[in-house]
Amino acid sequence: MATLHLICGLPGSGKSTLARRLEEEGAGLRLSPDDWMLSLGFQLYDEAARSRIEQLQWALAQRLLANGASVILENGFWSRQERDTYRSVAVSLGAHARLHYLDVPIDELEHRIVARNQTAPAEALVDPHDLIAWSKTFEPPTEDELTVEASSPSGAEPDLEEARHCLLSTALDFFRSDPSVAGVFLGGSLAAGSADVWSDIDLRVVVTSESHARFIEQRKEIPKRWPGFLFNEWVPGAQHCVSHFRPFGKIDIFYYDVAALRPSPWYRLPIEILYDPKGIVADLVAQSKGLQFQVSEEEIDFSISKGLAAAHEAFRRARRGELFYAQTLLNELRQHIMQADDWLHDRTPETAVIAKFEKRASQNVVAALKTSYCLLEAGSILVALRSLVALYRGQVLTLHEKFRISRPVENDTAALDVVGQRSLPAAD
Secondary structure: OOEEEEEEOOOOOOHHHHHHHHHHOOOOEEEOHHHHHHHOOOOOOOHHHHHHHHHHHHHHHHHHHHOOOOEEEEEEOOOHHHHHHHHHHHHHOOOEEEEEEOOOOHHHHHHHHHHHHOOOOHHHOOOHHHHHHHHHHOOOOOHHHHHOOOOOOOOOOOOHHHHHHHHHHHHHHHHHOOOOEEEEEEEHHHHHOOOOOOOOEEEEEEEOHHHHHHHHHOOOOHHHHOOOEEEEEOOOOOOEEEEEEOOOEEEEEEEEEHHHOOOOHHHHOOOEEEEOOOOHHHHHHHHHOOOOOOOOHHHHHHHHHHHHHHHHHHHHHHHHOOHHHHHHHHHHHHHHHHHHHHHHOOOOHHHHHHOOHHHHOOHHHHHHHHHOOOOOOHHHHHHHHHHHHHHHHHHHHHHHHHHOOOOOHHHHHHHHHHHHHHOOOOOO
16 A cells, blocks of 8 residues: 655754655655755745645645555645645545654754755755744644554554554654664564564664764653653663653664674674665674674673572571562572573573573473462572572582583582571471
């Protein structure tokens, strides 16, 4: 079915950049008022000429849509009334209508226009001081405009997969319109083809070195401009941000400095390249072929130490009656047991993407973990701890044997035996 793409945003937001890329990807025929005006010798501020050209392009677009051809219009679409009119006409012609909104802060718009004016011909110059006045007359699209296509039934509630698709499209439109973005790709279950309705979006954005710090600084603000935003979760100093959206969406965005990219086995994991104008991501994936994941002694050393600490602290807290905390420590110990099971069976991150732990784990580990979930009682917690420690003790011994790690095995077993023996039920 034909689609009418409406590119909405103020001057400098990246409308032409996005429209060109959509056309290159086969999304439709691009009709640009600015291009036609400049080709015909008009100034961009000639509103009478602009109105006539937009009317002519809209008449052409309707003929194309009626004949099954998709069209990309980059008029800006500043008012809700204009957007509604275009969408309703497209639907009446049997086409879909999709709105692409480029929400860019005023200071960034001004920066882009000043930079563009340096190389633009005289007739294409835009006065950045007009942005304030324009922004006051601009009607940003509402959330319902962006989350439901015009061909959907009126008032229809988008399901989770449709909402996820809309969120990904919004994010992709935003990043593709920014000239500082060199590539965008998907990871995780969506790229692997193993996603379900609850799967989130693992998005990786490659940016220029000059802009990397800016993206990191704004990583919490960028998703707030998109429809349906609820809240962020983040780690101070990290290069990513996890954002949650209505109705139950989640997107995890990492920002990579293009100059810091190096071949890695992580790029052998399933990846779907969404935007790669210079082939940077494709080259990185090609260079990463054949690289293997290697488990380092440091990783195993760290995990065993944290597992032992979780066991000891769970025992201490249970004995003190700090039962909520003790339960969280049991969960931490379970995580190290799960990690050990993957290491012992040579499961790489590739396996984890395809199959969740319940499906890939050893049966004895699954059985032990299931029975370890207990009531919020000191005695029950100590019994569960003892069973987990017994399982983990065997894993630790096998990790020493398999990987020949240098830490003293007798210390590890002694540390676990202390907890295991003390966790025995008290005699009647």
